[in-house]
Amino acid sequence: MSRLTITDLHVRVEDKEILKGVSLTLKSGEIHALMGPNGNGKSTLLAAIMGHPRYTVTQGDIFLDDVSIKDWSVDQRSKAGLFLGMQTPQEISGVTNADFLKAAINARREQPIALFPFIKAMEAATKKLGMKEDLAHRFLNEGFSGGEKKRNEILQMVLLKPKFALLDEIDSGLDVDALKVVSSAILDVYKEESCGLLIVSHYGRFYDLVTPTHVHVLAEGVIIAEGDKSLADQIDAKGYDLLLKQHGVEIKKEREKAQLLGTCARSKK
């Protein structure tokens, strides 16, 4: 049983404070949904947990099994069992998926994986995600469609078997059938490894497939509401407005944007 604990986390990007004191505990075998309107810090939280250099932790801490990982390098966190499935995976030209995945697998092993078991694992994962066989020889994400990139993220999760997987809008860009394939691959890892999941998604249908045990709503850099799957269902049915009103939260950013656009809108009239 592992535990990922976020305590009073404040995170800054350049001069702007995005997270203003987020606390959250994620245990093995739990599925947490992180919801909230756009631009309110969901991706920031995931990236900060993974140690993205653009995000500076100014207060609070991140613990993995009671050890602070706040100052760990990104690769250390990965090797300790964290995985971030990204919203926009990078394209790395000239590097094949196979070479990359082998290096990633070997990074967490003492002895490098032998060629045959690697090929078998790669083939099995490729099949599970419904991807084409030439995947191993294609360059990492280069020329991939949005859906292929997302599948490739989960393929990496399948092969790297993390303790905690942070999935950032992994369902966007997937059609209904692809969503089923990806969800079932995620659930397989979840069951086999009994890992913990922290999921950012806007869509109820994804939460129907991967059912959260906990739901958090993040707005204006703080968690304003917590609950179970029914909270996600409520948001899916009614949107965020009611919830925001109940908690007295005004989304400043949206208003600033609206003001900026104001002149433009008037002149058009």
Add this chain to the structure above:
Amino acid sequence: MKKENDVLQSQDSYQYGFADEDVSVVRLDKGISEEVVREISRIKEEPKWMLEFRLKAYKAFKEMPMPAFGPDLSSLNFDDYTYYIKPSDKVTNSWSEVPESIKNTFDRLGIPESEKDFLAGVATQYDSEAVYHNMLKEVEDKGVIFLDTDSGLRQYPELFQQYFNTIVPYQDNKFAALNSAVWSGGSFIYVPDGVKLEKPLQSYFRINAQRMGQFERTLIIVGKGADVHYVEGCTAPIYSKDSLHAAVVEILIQEGGRCRYSTVQNWSDNILNLVTKRARVQTKASMEWIDGNVGSLTNMKYPCCVLAGEYARGMCISIAVAARRQVQDAGAKMIHLAPHTSSNIISKSVSRVGGKVNYRGLVYMDQKAVGSRAKVECDTLILDHQSTSDTVPVNSVMAKEATLEHEATVSKISEEELFYLMSRGLSRAQATEMIVMGFIQPFTRELPMEYAVELNQLLKLDMEGSIG
């Protein structure tokens, strides 16, 4: 005579024995003069025309100015160098003098003992002679000539004289003139009409048997419809105490012929490498330069295709990697002289830990080159703040209905890319290395398998420890 003792000892201890019967030591004094040029020709027992040619070239060398472009060569003093050492006496080092860094690289690349001695300039030959002779037997049956250039001149004087100095005339530039005056070694290749060689001809085996020269002169003649792939040198670092290298490569490809010339120069970092490489490509023929520049202190090399016949094609795919004090000034030249010719330049440059890497290229389309196409793509990756790069392309189009595309990018490794790879467990150094290897992949994929593997290995070793 300590040095000679070292030499003798290293030869005695050489497990495959030293087989040269000629033990006379021929080493000219330092510096270059008419006397030196005459002496070189005399020792080689060359025909009179070659002596006269060398003397003409020497005169031109003296009169010609240094290049008005490129890296600073002001510290070059032509009197500091020895211009001829008889091949059997090329052993001028002892193992203890070979820099530690080179020894370590040999060890880590897993290069066999005998080969290490050779590459470090401690031995003059190693056991690849058998491979060389087998290869020779195979191609000789097809009428192919594959010799070192001195033997080429001796054994095929007429053929040699017909083509020598026709692609790169000695007046071309100061270093071509120098090479013409004092050249030794290199490859002489003749592929008769219609002969297509499936396996590459590799100078690796020839030079291992005959020792690489300082002023190599290579002449390749590809007959009509013939096809050859020539692989020069090897990717392992080559240590030489003689620190000025000025080679000339001349290639003629006749109608419908094809030639590919692959090389990865990896001289030790004390070498000035100033090379003129040019191919004349006739009607419907094609030339491909696969040109890697990893080693040497200062490198100036711009492989050239003169597209002289209709529908001739030229290609140059190159990489240049500069670190520390290195200056890589490399690129390609495509000269379109006939209608419907096409050319393609792909250049990948990497500078790091204070290296300087420049792309310098020329695409010229003559008035006659109607309907020709050229594409230039040069990408540079700068890995840190100490390192620099310049791109100096010259594109000149005189022809009507011609197309020239030029794309250039200069980039750093992005934090997002590093983050992505590191989030899967790769260290910063591993991630950087992977991105760099991916960046030069368009070059490495063109190399024969074993060279590509060796090059990757080599660059990886070189990058370890240099990234924070």
